[in-house]
Every structure is written in C-alpha cells, then in structure tokens.
Amino acid sequence: MERVESHAVSGGVQEVWSHASSTLGCTMRFGVFVPGGEPPAGGFPVLYWLSGLTCTEQNFITKAAAQRYAAEHGVVIVAPDTSPRGDDVADDAGWDLGKGAGFYVDATQAPWSAHYRMYTYVRDELPALVEASFPVSAARSVSGHSMGGHGALVLALRNPGMYRSVSAFSPIVAPTEVPWGHKAFGAYLGSDRSAWEAYDACVLVGRASHRLPVLVDQGTADGFLEEQLQTHRFVEAAAAAGFPAEVRMQDGYDHSYYFVSTFVGEHVAFHAAALRG
Amino acid sequence: MERVESHAVSGGVQEVWSHASSTLGCTMRFGVFVPGGEPPAGGFPVLYWLSGLTCTEQNFITKAAAQRYAAEHGVVIVAPDTSPRGDDVADDAGWDLGKGAGFYVDATQAPWSAHYRMYTYVRDELPALVEASFPVSAARSVSGHSMGGHGALVLALRNPGMYRSVSAFSPIVAPTEVPWGHKAFGAYLGSDRSAWEAYDACVLVGRASHRLPVLVDQGTADGFLEEQLQTHRFVEAAAAAGFPAEVRMQDGYDHSYYFVSTFVGEHVAFHAAALRG
Numbered sequence: 001m002e003r004v005e006s007h008a009v010s011g012g013v014q015e016v017w018s019h020a021s022s023t024l025g026c027t028m029r030f031g032v033f034v035p036g037g038e039p040p041a042g043g044f045p046v047l048y049w050l051s052g053l054t055c056t057e058q059n060f061i062t063k064a065a066a067q068r069y070a071a072e073h074g075v076v077i078v079a080p081d082t083s084p085r086g087d088d089v090a091d092d093a094g095w096d097l098g099k100g101a102g103f104y105v106d107a108t109q110a111p112w113s114a115h116y117r118m119y120t121y122v123r124d125e126l127p128a129l130v131e132a133s134f135p136v137s138a139a140r141s142v143s144g145h146s147m148g149g150h151g152a153l154v155l156a157l158r159n160p161g162m163y164r165s166v167s168a169f170s171p172i173v174a175p176t177e178v179p180w181g182h183k184a185f186g187a188y189l190g191s192d193r194s195a196w197e198a199y200d201a202c203v204l205v206g207r208a209s210h211r212l213p214v215l216v217d218q219g220t221a222d223g224f225l226e227e228q229l230q231t232h233r234f235v236e237a238a239a240a241a242g243f244p245a246e247v248r249m250q251d252g253y254d255h256s257y258y259f260v261s262t263f264v265g266e267h268v269a270f271h272a273a274a275l276r277g
Numbered sequence: 278m279e280r281v282e283s284h285a286v287s288g289g290v291q292e293v294w295s296h297a298s299s300t301l302g303c304t305m306r307f308g309v310f311v312p313g314g315e316p317p318a319g320g321f322p323v324l325y326w327l328s329g330l331t332c333t334e335q336n337f338i339t340k341a342a343a344q345r346y347a348a349e350h351g352v353v354i355v356a357p358d359t360s361p362r363g364d365d366v367a368d369d370a371g372w373d374l375g376k377g378a379g380f381y382v383d384a385t386q387a388p389w390s391a392h393y394r395m396y397t398y399v400r401d402e403l404p405a406l407v408e409a410s411f412p413v414s415a416a417r418s419v420s421g422h423s424m425g426g427h428g429a430l431v432l433a434l435r436n437p438g439m440y441r442s443v444s445a446f447s448p449i450v451a452p453t454e455v456p457w458g459h460k461a462f463g464a465y466l467g468s469d470r471s472a473w474e475a476y477d478a479c480v481l482v483g484r485a486s487h488r489l490p491v492l493v494d495q496g497t498a499d500g501f502l503e504e505q506l507q508t509h510r511f512v513e514a515a516a517a518a519g520f521p522a523e524v525r526m527q528d529g530y531d532h533s534y535y536f537v538s539t540f541v542g543e544h545v546a547f548h549a550a551a552l553r554g
Contacts, residue, residue, distance in 0.1 A: 008498065008527075009535035065342030065538055221285065250285075258286035261342055 001133060004029065010067040011036040016057060019129060023121040024084040025114065030126065031061040031079040034134060035071045045139035045164075045275035046130060047268065049079040050122065050148030052170075053180075054100045057081045060145075063257035069265040073272035076136050080126055082147070084115035096180055097187055103175070104151030105199050107188035116188055119199075123155055123162070141271040143167040145260055146224070149216070150175060153201035153234075160210030165274035167215040167267045169260050170222055173234035174202040180228050202237040205245070214238070214245035215270050217263050219253030278410060281306065287344040288313040293334060296406060300398040301361040302391065307403065308338040308356040311411060312348045322416035322441075322552035323407060324545065326356040327399065327425030329447075330457075331377045334358045337422075340534035346542040350549035353413050357403055359424070361392035373457055374464055380452070381428030382476050384465035393465055396476075400432055400439070418548040420444040422537055423501070426493070427452060430478035430511075437487030442551035444492040444544045446537050447499055450511035451479040457505050479514040482522070491515070491522035492547050494540050496530025 005016035012035040021028045035044060047070070049060050060066070060079045070077050083089075083102030090111040092098035102118035130136060142163050144152040149171025156166035175181025176196045185196045197203040218231045225231065231247060238245040253259040282293035289312040298305045312321060324347070326337050337343070337356045347354050360366075360379030367388040369375035384393035407413060419440050421429040426448025433443035452458025453473045462473045474480040495508045502508065508524060515522040530536040 007531055007533050007535040008496070008529040008539070010539050014535055062340055062534065065345075067535075068342075068539070219285070252285040254284055256284050257339065258284040258291055258344075262285070262287050262345070 001129070009033070010071040012067065012071050014061055014067060016061070021084075021121060021125060023117050023125045026084045026086040026089055028085065028121070029057050029081050031057040032130070032134060033061070033067050033070050033077045035074055035076070039135040040074065043135045043137040044074055044076040045141070046076045046078055046127070046136050047271050047275075048122065048127075048140060048142045049077055050104060050142065050144030050151040051079065051082050052144070052146030052148050053082070054095050055082050056100070059257065063261065064264050065261050066264045066268060069268035073268055075268060075272050075275065076134060078126065078130055080122060083118060089115045092187070094183070097184055101147065101184060103147055103184045103188065103199070104154060105185070105188050108195070109188060109190045112188050118151070119155070122151065123159065139164055139275045141165045141275055143169075143267055143271065144171070145169045146255065147172055147180075150201060154199050154204060156212060157201060157204035157208050158198070163212060164277065165213040165215075165271050167270060169217050169263070170219065170224070170229060170255050171201065171216060171234075172229060174200060174230055176200045176203070177233065178228045178230060202233050205234065205237050205243050206241045208241065208243060211243065213270065213274050214243070215267060216245065216247040217250055217259075217267075218247065219250050219255065219259050221252050222255045224255055278406070286310070287348040289344065289348050291338055291344060293338070298361075298398060298402060300394050300402045303361045303363040303366055305362065305398070306334050306358050308334040309407070309411060310338070310344050310347050310354045312351055312353070316412040317351065320412045320414040321351055321353040322418070323353045323355055323404070323413050324548050324552075325399065325404075325417060325419045326354055327381060327419065327421030327428040328356065328359050329421070329423030329425050330359070331372050332359050333377070336534065340538065341541050342538050343541045343545060346545035350545055352545060352549050352552065353411060355403065355407050357399060360395065366392045369464070371460075374461055378424065378461060380424055380461045380465065380476070381431060382462070382465050385472070386465060386467045389465050395428070396432070399428065400436065416441060416552045418442045418552055420446075420544055420548065421448070422446045423532065424449055424457075427478060431476050431481060433489060434478060434481035434485050435475070440489060441554065442490040442492075442548050444547060446494050446540070447496065447501070447506060447532050448478065448493060448511075449506060451477060451507055453477045453480070454510065455505045455507060479510050482511065482514050482520050483518045485518065485520060488520065490547065490551050491520070492544060493522065493524040494527055494536075494544075495524065496527050496532065496536050498529050499532040501532055
C-alpha cells in the first residue's frame with residue numbers, strides 16, 4: 001500500500017492511497033479522511049462513500065467538503081474509485097459502462113468478469129484493508145451519489161448488520177427498470193434478468209428482513225430524475241414493504257456536487273448518530 | 278451577458294456568466310454566488326475572490342465550499358477568471374505566464390498590453406457589471422489565493438476606501454523579490470523595476486495612508502512558502518509601517534484548496550463583519 005497524496009484539511013488529514021487489489025486484479029486508489037486528535041477507544045467509525053458514473057476517488061474528496069463534518073463528528077470517510085483500472089481492464093466507448101462505471105456489481109459475463117467485482121471489493125477487501133491500516137473500529141455506514149447511491153443501498157440491504165446506516169444522494173434506485181441499468185447489467189450480468197434483482201434497491205427493500213436507518217436526498221431539478229432515477233419507485237417499494245425510509249425531495253437542486261455539498265453535513269450527522277449507537 | 282451555469286447550492290444559487298469585456302478585449306467568465314431569500318435593503322454586500330495560477334472561475338466555486346458561509350452571512354461572492362482568454366490573446370508555454378496567470382496587473386509591454394489588464398478589469402469593469410446586474414450593494418471586500426492573494430492585497434492597498442476588508446490565502450506578498458514575480462512582471466511591465474512596485478504588497482503596505490482590516494492565512498507545509506511566498510516579508514513590512522495585519526501561520530497546511538476550504542468560513546465571517554460595519 002502506498003500513500004500518493006496527503007493534505008491537512010479541517011484539522012485532520014485527507015490522504016489518497018494506492019494498493020494492489022486481489023479482488024479486482026489491478027491497482028486501485030481510495031481516499032481516506034482521518035480526523036485530527038486522538039481516536040476514541042476502539043478507533044473512529046467509518047463512513048464509506050461510493051461515487052457516481054465517470055468519477056474517481058477525487059470527485060468526492062475535492063468537491064463535497066465533507067471533511068469539516070467528519071472532523072466535527074469524529075468519523076473516518078473512505079472513498080474508493082468507481083471501477084477497476086489499468087490497460088488490461090475491459091472498457092467501453094460510453095461513459096456509462098466499463099471504467100468509471102463499475103456499478104458496484106460482481107460481473108459474471110466476459111470480458112467484464114475478469115476484473116469488474118466492485119461489490120466484493122467494497123464489501124470485503126476494502127474494509128479489511130482499512131481496518132488493518134487506519135485507527136478505525138469495525139463500525140461502518142455507507143453513502144453515495146447516483147450510481148454510488150445505488151451501490152450504497154444495495155450493499156446495506158443485502159448485508160444485514162454490516163452497516164449501521166445507509167444514505168444516498170440522487171440514487172439509481174431501480175436499475176432493472178431504467179436505461180443505465182439495462183446497459184450495465186446486460187453487459188456485466190447477462191441477459192437473464194433474474195440475476196439483476198440482487199442489485200436493485202427497490203427489489204431488495206421488499207425482501208429485507210433487517211431494518212436500518214435510511215436517508216435519501218433527491219433534487220427536483222435533477223436532469224436524470226425522470227428517466228434514470230425515478231425516486232418514487234423506492235418510496236413506493238419501501239412503503240409496500242413497511243420499511244421506514246426518509247426520502248427527501250429537495251426543491252430546485254440538480255445532480256451536481258453543489259447538491260451533495262449542501263446536504264452532506266446532514267448525512268454525516270445522520271450516520272454519526274447511528275455509528276455512535 | 279449570458280448565463281452559462283446555474284446550480285442551487287446552500288439555499289442560494291451558484292451561477293457562471295460570460296460577457297464581452299471592453300477592458301480585456303475578449304469574452305470573460307465569472308462565477309457569482311447569490312444567497313437565497315430576499316436581499317437586504319440596498320442589496321447584498323460583495324466579496325470578490327481572486328484565484329491563483331492556472332485557475333479559471335471554476336476552482337473556487339467547485340472546491341472551496343464557501344457558499345454555505347456566504348449564505349449564512351448574506352454575502353454575494355464574485356469569482357472572475359485569472360486572465361484574458363481566447364485564440365488571439367498572447368500566451369506563454371509556461372503555466373506561470375500568460376493565460377491563467379494574469380497577475381492582476383495592467384500590462385504595459387507588447388504583446389501582453391493588448392489584453393492583459395486584469396487590474397482594471399477587477400477594480401472597475403467587473404464591479405460595475407456586477408452592481409448593475411445583481412441584487413448587490415456597493416459594499417465590497419476582496420480575498421484570494423496565491424497569485425490572487427497578491428491581487429487582493431494590491432487592490433485593497435492601492436485603492437483607499439474601495440474595499441471594506443482584505444484577506445488572502447498563501448499570497449505572493451513580494452512579487453518583486455521572487456521568481457514568479459520576476460518572470461511575470463518582467464514580461465508584463467518591462468525591465469524597469471520601479472514600475473513593479475505598484476503591484477507589490479510589501480512595498481504598498483509601507484506607503485499606505487489608509488487602514489483596513491487585513492487577514493492572511495499561510496500554511497507551514499506549503500511547498501512554495503520558502504521560494505515564492507516568503508510571508509515573513511509582509512509581516513515585517515506591515516510591522517515597520519505600523520499597519521495592523523493579522524497573519525496566521527497554519528501548522529501543517531499546504532497550498533491546495535484543502536487549505537482554503539478549511540479556513541474560508543473564517544474569512545467570510547471576517548469580511549461579513551467589515552461589510553456590515
């Protein structure tokens with residue numbers, strides 16, 4: 001593991017590390033913010049942040065301004081890249097498939113299955129590495145934006161007890177029903193749509209046996225809302241399942257990091273409360 | 278004038294506008310954040326933000342996360358580009374001269390003098406445009422980063438009464454004494470070094486007849502501190518002149534926007550207090 005960036009920020013330190021990922025078969029980078037001062041007994045709890053299409057680990061750490069809230073609440077934030085990387089990793093000409101578009105699934109179809117295993121990477125390998133390398137506890141929560149909001153909801157709903165809380169900004173809540181999901185899941189998981197359901201938050205919330213706190217923010221001026229996001233599907237699926245989830249429609253906000261930066265403080269506070277519990 | 282971006286953020290709106298600048302003889306862009314809600318009688322006061330080498334209007338508006346503080350304090354923030362732009366504007370192969378490196382001077386030497394008049398643009402044309410186009414008052418303060426910190430200090434020290442307060446992050450305080458300034462001033466202003474003094478904050482603070490609140494933050498881990506910034510020169514020049522200036526050395530911080538984002542809330546509060554007065 002090699003440290004490639006280190007910056008003082010908000011009384012703590014924002015670092016970027018690279019490491020050889022055995023799950024993905026390539027070198028990966030992730031950002032990690034560690035608050036200043038002594039960690040609590042047992043270490044800082046960890047919020048995992050999953051970014052959206054086209055992003056690397058840089059977008060969140062440079063644009064969300066979450067560090068000040070993480071410092072205030074004593075939370076480490078880990079922000080991985082969004083796909084495997086490298087010259088021998090399969091890619092697509094579009095920005096919504098391949099590099100920068102891992103969709104947090106374990107691909108089963110060639111050529112993607114050779115490297116595209118972001119679900120297992122984020123769930124297993126990355127937390128094991130983080131917990132062995134930084135002053136953190138095993139308490140985890142997860143959040144993300146757009147494709148990363150989808151990843152966060154799927155990880156939390158499929159793994160009872162693994163995360164204390166989950167939140168999302170502008171998530172793709174029903175990938176099996178929208179064009180982004182059709183393209184990505186068709187490529188990564190194949191044409192059998194029953195295999196897609198394991199990565200669809202609206203399906204998963206209907207099957208969930210375990211409740212955890214859920215917070216979703218969605219801007220009403222988001223240009224992807226109608227075609228790709230369809231937030232109402234998650235509201236309806238959660239209601240039908242009797243699963244409490246706070247979904248907030250934020251008037252006039254779009255899909256950008258201006259939206260994320262506006263509400264990320266509330267999300268960090270939401271997770272910090274669950275992580276302390 | 279044309280609006281090219283508009284995003285809701287922190288309860289207000291972050292916009293980017295383009296306009297034909299008569300001072301610079303080219304099309305220019307600037308960012309403007311306007312808080313939400315009704316402006317006070319007379320309009321919001323304005324903080325001008327001047328960015329550093331290689332920057333456009335984007336760096337500050339996407340990375341500093343100042344909007345939440347501007348919203349809280351009821352301050353408009355205007356962030357111009359750092360040089361004239363366009364195919365017919367002179368440039369240099371280096372990143373520290375030409376486009377992205379206007380140094381907030383009015384160039385007197387060919388080929389630069391045709392367009393490079395950022396001092397007059399920021400002092401006269403841009404505020405006139407802003408005050409005619411947005412719900413703002415004539416109350417102004419100015420801040421900036423690195424080359425922009427130099428620009429802020431020079432504008433405030435040379436124009437008594439024009440700005441209520443001035444602050445800077447990692448400013449080039451003595452351009453006549455350091456390599457960045459030698460290169461830029463030699464090109465823009467020529468070899469007669471007496472012409473350079475009108476753009477040197479350390480010289481100007483010794484000549485200033487008018488006092489205004491001054492706040493400077495400088496990171497101790499800034500890789501440019503020793504060769505290009507030399508903050509101690511400003512501390513010494515202000516002390517010799519009996520000019521009160523708060524200069525804070527911030528332990529462990531570097532030259533990046535992580536540093537700016539950490540302290541920008543304190544700078545906005547500092548300016549808001551002066552702008553209310």
